[in-house]
Amino acid sequence: MFLKPYRPKSSAALKGSDSKKFRQRVETAFPHVAVDELVPAKAAVTQVKILTHGGVQSMVYCVDKLPLFFELDGGQLVPTLYTLWTIPDILPYFTTHEGVLPKLTNGADLMLPGVVPLGVGLSMYGHYKKGQLMAVNLTNNKSAVGVGQLARSSDELYMCGGHGVAIKMLHLFGDKLWSHEPSLVQQIPLVKTKALSGEDFPALGSETERRKPASAASPAPVTFASVAQTEELETETAALTLESQETPESDEEDVAETSPELILKNAFLAALKNNGKKLPLPLLTSNFYRLYVVTEAPEQIDLKKTRYKKLSNFLAEMVDQGFIVVREESKGVDKITSVDLEHPEVVNFITDVKASEANGAASETPLFHSELKEMYIVTDVTAAFFTKLNYKRGEGIPAGQIKKIVREYVSKHSLLHPLTKLVxxxxxxxxxxxxxxxxxxxxxxxxxxxxxxxYQMCSGKDTSGKPLIQMSLATRSGNKKVTLVSNIEAYGIILAEFIKLCKQGAAASTSVVKLPHQKHEQLQIQGNQVRFVHTLLTETYKVPPKCILGLELAKDGKKHKKK
Known part of the structure; x- marks a missing residue:
């Protein structure tokens, strides 16, 4: 439903009474959910009327700009992924395999062979009715990746022999509704499933099986064997009691692991890991803390609650441990002049982060807008035609390129009749x-x-046929130089994230300027930041240097002393 771009027709903030009615609708549709968690009483609720690519009108409800619900034709409210990530149990789930997700993002519905059964027999697909709203998650992550409607009831799914559509997908991770507000997009939160072990499947007649409590209806006779088992159970209970007495120590260790000092140290190491090579040294210690350390912390840092009390005390300890070198430029003005990225703790911290990424953690902010392209796949029937134009069997061709290929083939083989204009x-x-x-x-x-x-999910990294990025310098009021950057939005770059990186890396004011009589916007950065922008585009965004103009305007970096 939202894989292709939709067109917003109107947007209106709900008044107090309308907002209250919307809260009541949510409460009626999902009575087991605490509405205050999703729609706080004082939250700004916006109603956005949209027209989907298929010409269907729908309504999206945003709470503090974040899309939380959308409407189906009959007015039924459907929670978005952001709602499912906030309150996971708002809908029941069907689980599928990790490899199925790319097929769903290509526009496919969830087919029955891809569903992991919930049990055996008639209960293997639960007990749901046709049209029931269902969330979809993965075998390696409990968090939802999509939401849809059951194509058939659970009983019908069981009877159809493992074939056919299970869920008609309505909304998916990566679609246009997910990126409705680019500045607020979130990645799938990683909630791992518990790995099953042999203990979950005890052998029949094993000790674990025998230790199950007997039912009250049929008490077991007292025998020597049962007395022995009772003694064993008492021994185990005593052991468990001893273990439970040791638990507070482990709790204390957990508390220690999340101490304010450790949170601050980890944020400091993360700042060096993520930005060490990009730091514009020398850098004010206050800017380093505000722009790099604070943004890496999982929660708000309060220096007064740490043993350091002040930033200078913490950085002095980091200097003593060899992470950084700080120089006092003038009274009260300290700057970081160098960092040691080969420090053992930094190296080990980087290894830990890479391991978490390998486990599927998706915590990075997206740099590019996602774009869903309509594709046609070369089949066995059409292979003879497309192989003559250097396309392989199974290769995807964008829908807009088919006509161009057909024209090329007709022209190459002179198949167009000059009078009838028919092939x-x-x-x-x-x-x-x-x-x-x-x-x-x-x-x-x-x-x-x-x-x-x-369909194929693409980012803005494809540079074919796109205008060149133009960098130029201009003078504004007060004889101040500014750097102007044009055409970066053509590469799918999320402007809000690009501006954030400019503010952090160049420590310069950055804003978007609307040019008169022009459709596109221009980025304005204080000072001569040509070299910084060029490095950011080529290294972080992987834009080829040949696509960027204006590098010759960069400062040479040499300061000439006055004689």
Whole structure:
């Protein structure tokens, strides 16, 4: 429903009474949910009327700009992924395998072979009705990746022999509704599932099986064996009691692990790990803390609650441990002049972070807008036609490129009749769709009908056919130089994130300027930041240097002394 771009028609903030009615709707639709967790009484609720790519009108409800619900045709409220991540049990779940997610993001519905059964027999797909709202998660992550409606009831799913559609997908991670407000987009929170072990499946007649409490209806007779088992149970209970007495120590260790000092130290190490090579040294210690350390902390840092009390005391200890070198430029003005990225603690911290990323943690802020492209896959039937144009079997071709390929083929083989402007089929085309003359549009439709229709999630990293990024310098009021950057939005770059990186890395004011009589916006950065912007685009965003103009305007970095 939201895989293709939709068009917002209107947006209106709900008044107090309307907001109250919306809260009541949520409470009625999901009575087991605490509404205050989702829609606080004083939250700003916005109603956005949209027109989907398929021409269907729908309503999206945003709370503090974050989309939390959307409406179906009959007015039914459907929670978004952000709602499911806040209150996971708002909907029941079907679980699928990790490899199925790319197929869902390509536009497919969740098929029954991809569903992990909930049990055995008639209960293997639960007890749900047709049209029931269902969330979808993965075998390696409990967090939802999509939401949809059951195509058939649970009983019908069981009876259809493991074939057919299970859930008609409505909303998915990575679609346009997920990125409705680019500045607030979130990645899938990692909530790991408990790995099953042999203890979960005790052998019949084993000690674990025998130790299960007997039912009150049929008390077991007292025998010597049962007395022995009772003694064993008493011994185990005593052991468990001793273990429970040791628990407070482990709790104390957990508290120690999350102490304010450790949170501050980890944020400091993360700042060096993520930004060490990009730090614009020498850098004010206050700017380093405000722009780099604070942003890496998982929760707010209160220096007064640590044993350091002041930032200078903490940094003095980091200097003593060899992480950084700080120089006092003038009274009360300290700057970091160098950092040691080869410090053992920094190296070990980097290894830990990489391990968490390998386990599937998706914590990085996205740099690019996601774009869903309509594709057609070259099938066995159409392979003879497309291989002549250097396309392989199974390769995806963007929908907008099919007509261009058809024109190229017709022109290359001189198949267009000069009078009728119809295409006369050659042997390849006759084998593909029969011996009939057709216009270019009809020919495209005939060919695409023989291909597999799909979607592909793309980012802005594809640079083909895009305008060059232009950097220039200008003078503003007060004879101040500013750097102007144009066309970066054409590369799918999220402006809000790019501005944040400019403010952090260049420590310069950055804003978006609307040019008169022009459709696109321009980025304005205080000072000559040409070299910084070029480095940011080529290293962080991987934009090829050939796509960027204006590097010659960068400062040479040399300061000439006055004689």
């Amino acid at each position: 006369r089929p050659d042997d390849t085309l006759i084998e593909l769709y029969g011996n009939r003359e057709a216009s270019l549009s009809e020919m495209c439709s005939l060919i695409t009908s023989k291909m597999e229709h799909s």
